[in-house]
Amino acid sequence: MFDSAPHWVPSDRGLLLFLCRWPDLAPIPVSLPQDADSRELRILRVALAAWSNAGLGIRFQEVVPDAARLEILFTPSGGGSPRGSGDALADCAIDIGPNGVVFKKGQVQARIVWASIHLNRRQADALGREMALDDDQLLGAALHELGHALGYSGHPVQGASIMQRTTDEVRKIGARVASGAPLIDPNLRALYALPSGVVVGRIPLGPDSARLLARFDASARKVDFDGPFSRVGDTRTRYFYRGDQGTAYALTATHWRPGGAQKAEIAFQANAAAQVLLRLAGPTKTPVP
Incomplete structure (x- = not known):
């Protein structure tokens, strides 16, 4: 799990390093791309269901964009697209009181409150040619970026994980999930086994x-x-x-x-x-x- 860089907050003891994730129990309101076709919507819903059943204790609720705390978008064609198959960001809110950082049971009171995923529909192949992502590639990319949006910021260097940087491994896991296999990721499980703010x-x-x-x-x-x-x-x-x-x-x-x-x-x-x-x-x- 410590392949993932921690969050930080200033304190009277320097920078406190802590982990941050979504809160338990409440469903995460998520919006799907308004321009997605039926194939893309099916794949994105498979990705959401896979993470809901991955043993983290989280679930998603599909909502309209204005009500979402996690948005999934497709990047427009042309410049400004993220490298690879997509990217994600997640914002962790930190509670601050009159005396500085708020703690409870030794933990920083913090949680992810908003996240955004941008997926590419096309990706350059080894020869630099722009190719449309196939079903397994798109599912793998969605699973990977959802992992970042759930709070895992890094890319593990060892072990099989949907969070690996290598697109081949991500595609293979996407194919397994598409065939009905469960999504098992030790990195996200480790993160969600700990309280947010530890x-x-x-x-x-x-x-x-x-x-x-x-x-x-x-x-x-x-x-x-x-x-x-x-x-x-x-x-x-x-x-x-x-x-x-x-x-x-x-x-x-x-x-x-x-x-x-x-x-x-x-x-x-x-x-x-x-x-x-x-x-x-x-x-x-x-x-x-």
């Missing part, structure tokens, strides 16, 4: 990074932005708030590693909106933890 480590921060994060948090909370949220990928993570118009005010940490095994001081990059927020806030007066 702390898995800590990274100390240098004075400059600690000041930046304290200033960013204080500025966002002062104007009552929604958040914070965490989003994790293979090599980078995003810590952000949302403004009234949905604008993301974000700090990104690059070269993020599975398990939080950082080899150097973490550098944070503020997006344009966050840069404006920090300039308006002025120099921080917050003591360094």
Whole structure:
């Protein structure tokens, strides 16, 4: 499971590293692509059913797009499509109180609240030719990206898993699921066997990074932005708030590693909106933890 990079949140002890997933019990409201044909809808519903029966304790409820917390879309043809067969992102909401991060039974109070999957209908073959995905490829891609949307951010390097990076293995598992075999994935089972927010480590921060994060948090909370949220990928993570118009005010940490095994001081990059927020806030007066 620790091939998957953790989420993080600033605390008075540096960065707390934690795992995040969807809550138990409540169904996940999911919307399917409005432009999907009957074949594509059938395949996507097989993927949802496979994860519902994978022993994680989660299930899905198909809803209209406006009510969805997990959206599945097909990317439009042309530029801007994700590499490979698709991509996914998942936003983890973190509870913050007057004294900072909220804990319960030693766990960060956090859970995934929204996710988005973008699937390609076509993919380049070994010769660079754009080819339509066959049924097994599309099912494998949907299963793989749903795994990311459920909270597993990485790609395991060992063992059979739908979360592997290799498209051949993903296609083979898609074919097995299409034939009626159950989806068994030890990585997602391990994640969902633990409570969301379980702390898995800590990274100390240098004075400059600690000041930046304290200033960013204080500025966002002062104007009552929604958040914070965490989003994790293979090599980078995003810590952000949302403004009234949905604008993301974000700090990104690059070269993020599975398990939080950082080899150097973490550098944070503020997006344009966050840069404006920090300039308006002025120099921080917050003591360094």
